[in-house]
Amino acid sequence: MTTSILGLFQQPEPAADAMDGLKEAGFDLGTFDVLTGTPYPEGAFGEHVPQHRLFRFPAFGAIIGFTLSVFLTSVTQLAYPMVTGGKPILSIFAMLIIMYEMTMLAGVIATVIGIVFESRLPNMKPGIYDTRITEGWIGVVITFDDDSKVADAERVLNGAGAVEIKHA
Amino acid sequence: MQQRRQLDQVYTNRKLLNGQLDTPKWWLPTVSVLGVLVLIGVAVISVMINKGLGVTGLARPVYWGLFITTFVFWVGISHAGIMISAILRLTQAEWRRPVTRAAELLTVFSLLTALVFPLIHAGRPWRIAYWIMPYDISRGIYPNIRSPLIMDPVAISTYLTGSTLFLYIALLPDLGNLRDRTTGWKNALYTVLALGWRGNPRQWKMQTVGGILLSALMLPIFVSVHSIVSWDFAIASAVEGWHSTIFAPYFVIGAVHSGVSAVVTMMALMRWLWKWDDFIRPEHFDALARLLIVVATGWLGFTFLELTFALYGQDAPEIALREMQMFQWPWNMLFIIFFLTAYAIPVPMWLFKRVRTNIALMFWTSILVNVGMWLERFLIIVPGLARRTPFVYTWEAYRPSPVEWTIFIWSFCWVTFLMLLFSRFFPLVPLFEAKESQVFTDDVMIGRAKVPAIVREAD
Numbered sequence: 259m260t261t262s263i264l265g266l267f268q269q270p271e272p273a274a275d276a277m278d279g280l281k282e283a284g285f286d287l288g289t290f291d292v293l294t295g296t297p298y299p300e301g302a303f304g305e306h307v308p309q310h311r312l313f314r315f316p317a318f319g320a321i322i323g324f325t326l327s328v329f330l331t332s333v334t335q336l337a338y339p340m341v342t343g344g345k346p347i348l349s350i351f352a353m354l355i356i357m358y359e360m361t362m363l364a365g366v367i368a369t370v371i372g373i374v375f376e377s378r379l380p381n382m383k384p385g386i387y388d389t390r391i392t393e394g395w396i397g398v399v400i401t402f403d404d405d406s407k408v409a410d411a412e413r414v415l416n417g418a419g420a421v422e423i424k425h426a
Numbered sequence: 427m428q429q430r431r432q433l434d435q436v437y438t439n440r441k442l443l444n445g446q447l448d449t450p451k452w453w454l455p456t457v458s459v460l461g462v463l464v465l466i467g468v469a470v471i472s473v474m475i476n477k478g479l480g481v482t483g484l485a486r487p488v489y490w491g492l493f494i495t496t497f498v499f500w501v502g503i504s505h506a507g508i509m510i511s512a513i514l515r516l517t518q519a520e521w522r523r524p525v526t527r528a529a530e531l532l533t534v535f536s537l538l539t540a541l542v543f544p545l546i547h548a549g550r551p552w553r554i555a556y557w558i559m560p561y562d563i564s565r566g567i568y569p570n571i572r573s574p575l576i577m578d579p580v581a582i583s584t585y586l587t588g589s590t591l592f593l594y595i596a597l598l599p600d601l602g603n604l605r606d607r608t609t610g611w612k613n614a615l616y617t618v619l620a621l622g623w624r625g626n627p628r629q630w631k632m633q634t635v636g637g638i639l640l641s642a643l644m645l646p647i648f649v650s651v652h653s654i655v656s657w658d659f660a661i662a663s664a665v666e667g668w669h670s671t672i673f674a675p676y677f678v679i680g681a682v683h684s685g686v687s688a689v690v691t692m693m694a695l696m697r698w699l700w701k702w703d704d705f706i707r708p709e710h711f712d713a714l715a716r717l718l719i720v721v722a723t724g725w726l727g728f729t730f731l732e733l734t735f736a737l738y739g740q741d742a743p744e745i746a747l748r749e750m751q752m753f754q755w756p757w758n759m760l761f762i763i764f765f766l767t768a769y770a771i772p773v774p775m776w777l778f779k780r781v782r783t784n785i786a787l788m789f790w791t792s793i794l795v796n797v798g799m800w801l802e803r804f805l806i807i808v809p810g811l812a813r814r815t816p817f818v819y820t821w822e823a824y825r826p827s828p829v830e831w832t833i834f835i836w837s838f839c840w841v842t843f844l845m846l847l848f849s850r851f852f853p854l855v856p857l858f859e860a861k862e863s864q865v866f867t868d869d870v871m872i873g874r875a876k877v878p879a880i881v882r883e884a885d
Binding site: 297306308337373 | 434435436439568569570571572573576577580581583584587588591592594595598599602603606607617621622623624625626627628629630631632633634635636639640643644646647650654858861862864865866881
């Protein structure tokens with residue numbers, strides 16, 4: 259059964275010490291994480307720098323949007339080919355405007371989907387947490403597949419100066 | 427002088443969530459009055475739709491009047507959000523932090539309001555369904571995409587959707603904060619809206635990278651929207667004063683001028699109403715005023731160029747129109763008020779730091795700008811149609827009717843109402859930005875001077 263514990267710190271330095279201690283104690287990088295109420299500079303806690311593929315999302319969305327817009331603008335004009343103002347049925351400049359907007363729209367929507375996906379959201383069962391984190395406290399959360407290493411983790415957290423340790 | 431104070435996160439939460447966790451005493455009476463005014467406006471709109479556009483002052487040849495002027499005005503205001511939020515985010519301007527949310531919000535609500543005007547102006551709004559999305563597939567007739575009247579809703583819908591999503595993504599950390607501070611149904615609401623936000627490094631990284639990416643994507647949309655709005659006029663070759671090749675950049679810079687001014691107005695109100703003196707400081711108004719001086723002067727250059735190009739061709743109807751706009755009653759009076767309020771009064775005042783850091787003066791000068799910018803749109807749209815031309819034999823002088831004025835006033839009440847409603851449930855200043863500013867800023871001693879130093883991550 260998966261269990262987790264949360265060590266709470268009031269300052270960033272002891273939280274960073276706890277992260278270092280967990281690495282030295284042989285915990286896998288994927289099993290512990292730091293929770294903060296505000297963004298800190300990357301690597302402030304010696305945490306694992308997350309890899310992501312967010313930059314692919316807008317490109318993917320833009321390709322879909324552009325393809326749809328080419329279809330929409332050309333097929334609709336050809337389906338009812340009425341000449342207005344002596345302009346060609348497929349009026350490229352006017353089509354480009356719609357194509358541009360649809361490409362950008364799909365790019366934005368895909369980026370937002372990408373942000374949510376890469377943030378691993380939505381997650382309606384986010385696990386152990388403490389509301390003081392959004393008041394400036396820093397949480398170090400460790401997840402275990404079995405309970406054998408809980409005592410080791412608690413020792414590291416206490417050694418680094420955790421103010422409180424919560425279990426879930 | 428160092429205006430920034432070291433603030434702890436509990437204090438920041440308490441101050442910036444004071445609109446959500448408590449109800450300010452003024453909130454309910456203000457929202458109630460605005461709500462009544464909004465209902466009156468809706469009733470007047472309903473009457474107009476029922477009776478037809480005959481209740482307005484619109485008549486041949488002036489069919490575009492107060493409604494279209496106000497539509498362009500609100501689209502212009504909407505340019506505040508992305509100008510402030512995206513550009514300042516991309517350039518990592520530290521002073522953007524308390525401004526971004528309000529600016530993004532202004533974008534969303536002013537766009538929503540702007541969209542109402544072409545709809546009601548159409549006279550029979552339900553027929554819009556045959557004209558734009560959804561496409562009328564059953565009859566095999568599709569919108570004419572060569573018309574800017576189709577390009578317009580497409581661009582505005584794109585901008586509105588993008589801005590709303592941008593606003594929501596930047597709201598996620600604050601929704602997590604609200605979830606942590608509330609109980610009962612509010613907690614349930616914020617729990618769902620926060621999507622399980624915890625604040626781990628991956629989520630913060632996505633906020634940063636995603637924010638920059640969305641800013642970069644929204645900027646070209648922002649430029650396209652008011653360009654396309656300008657083509658509603660510029661493509662109409664038969665109307666002098668409208669048919670101009672520089673309308674697109676002229677409209678965009680004018681929109682930024684009015685939009686950023688509207689943000690100044692809103693910032694002053696936020697500081698006064700919620701007592702956010704620690705977060706919205708004179709230095710922010712100073713920075714916004716400096717930005718406005720540059721934007722306003724660029725806009726003045728375009729105004730001058732537009733006039734120069736119009737007169738340079740020595741086309742008689744064009745010259746006649748300009749003469750009417752600037753020298754004939756009542757247009758000359760409007761033109762003078764427009765020039766004084768949009769540039770001649772506020773910009774020279776902003777040259778003085780005492781004015782830039784005086785919040786009351788910034789509030790009133792920013793309102794002046796928007797009076798002027800509304801008049802600018804009126805002077806672009808109406809005189810071109812109102813000028814007497816040969817072979818037109820029915821003529822009515824355009825006088826906006828009380829119905830039009832009521833709907834015009836309604837639009838301001840509606841935007842304010844929406845803003846106040848939003849403020850009851852969501853923070854108007856991004857909390858995580860305010861806190862990040864505290865983390866990334868420190869005072870350093872240089873000689874005997876204590877100066878603020880801002881940490882910027884190299885990426």
